Amino acid sequence: MTSPLFRTRIKFCGMTRPGDVRLAGELGVDAVGFVFAEQSRRRVEPRQAAAMREALAPMVDAVALFMDNGKEEVQQVVGLVRPSLLQFHGDEDDAFCRAFGLPYLKAVAMGSDGPLDPLALHARYPAAAGFLLDAHAPGEGGGTGRAFDWSRVPGGMLKPFLVAGGLTPDNVHDAILATRPWGVDVSSGVEAAGEPAGVKDGARMRRFVEEVRRADCG
Numbered sequence: 001m002t003s004p005l006f007r008t009r010i011k012f013c014g015m016t017r018p019g020d021v022r023l024a025g026e027l028g029v030d031a032v033g034f035v036f037a038e039q040s041r042r043r044v045e046p047r048q049a050a051a052m053r054e055a056l057a058p059m060v061d062a063v064a065l066f067m068d069n070g071k072e073e074v075q076q077v078v079g080l081v082r083p084s085l086l087q088f089h090g091d092e093d094d095a096f097c098r099a100f101g102l103p104y105l106k107a108v109a110m111g112s113d114g115p116l117d118p119l120a121l122h123a124r125y126p127a128a129a130g131f132l133l134d135a136h137a138p139g140e141g142g143g144t145g146r147a148f149d150w151s152r153v154p155g156g157m158l159k160p161f162l163v164a165g166g167l168t169p170d171n172v173h174d175a176i177l178a179t180r181p182w183g184v185d186v187s188s189g190v191e192a193a194g195e196p197a198g199v200k201d202g203a204r205m206r207r208f209v210e211e212v213r214r215a216d217c218g
C-alpha cells in the first residue's frame, strides 16, 4: 500500500447505456468515458452521451474521448456533453488538446517495444493533466481488450497516469500492485460476453471495483 489514504481511481470507458452509467456511479467508479472516435464500435453520438451524462451520480466525472476528431466536433461535444475531462488517443499535439479549456489525458501507445521516457512525454505534452498508458500500437485505437507488459511502466512518471488495456476483474489487482498507478481504466473487461461492444455486465463491473479495493487494502 502506497499510503493508507491512497485510493486507486477507476474509469469505466466505452459506456453506451444510461443504466450502466448509473450503476458505475453507485459502485464508486470515479469516471465514465464516452467514445467519439470515428472507428470505434463503442462510438456514441453527442446527444446520446448528453443523455447518459444526466444519469451520472454527483461527483462522478464524465470523460469525452477522441481520436483525431476535428476541432469543431470536439467543441460540439464539449458544449453538449459538458465533460469534466478530455482524452485524446490519436496524433493530437499539446496545442490541440489544450485548446478546449478543459484538462486532458493523453493516451500513450504501449504496444510498441520502445522504452517510455517520462521526461520526453512530459516535454511533448506539458499541459496534459495525466497520461493513459494503453496496450494499443501507435496509430491504433484503444478498446482492444489486450494487456501490455506492465513491467514496461517506468518509474519517475512526472504526472498521474492510468493503466489501461485488457484489464479484467481477474488481473486488475496484479496490475495495480505491478504499476501503482493513479488509476485504472477498463472497457472490454467489464462487458457482457456475447453482447455488442459497449454493453457492460453489472456483475463484472462490481467485481472489478472489489478487486481494485482489495489491491488498495493489500
Ligand SMILES: O=C(O)c1ccccc1NCC(=O)[C@H](O)[C@H](O)COP(=O)(O)O
Residues within 6 Å of the ligand: 012, 013, 014, 033, 035, 037, 039, 040, 041, 042, 043, 065, 067, 089, 134, 141, 142, 143, 144, 145, 146, 164, 165, 166, 167, 185, 186, 187, 188, 189
Ligand atoms: O474503446 C474503444 O472502442 C476505443 C476506440 C478508439 C480509441 C480509444 C478507445 N478506447 C479508449 C479507452 O480508454 C479504453 O478504455 C482503453 O483503451 C482500454 O480498453 P480495453 O482494453 O477494452 O479495456
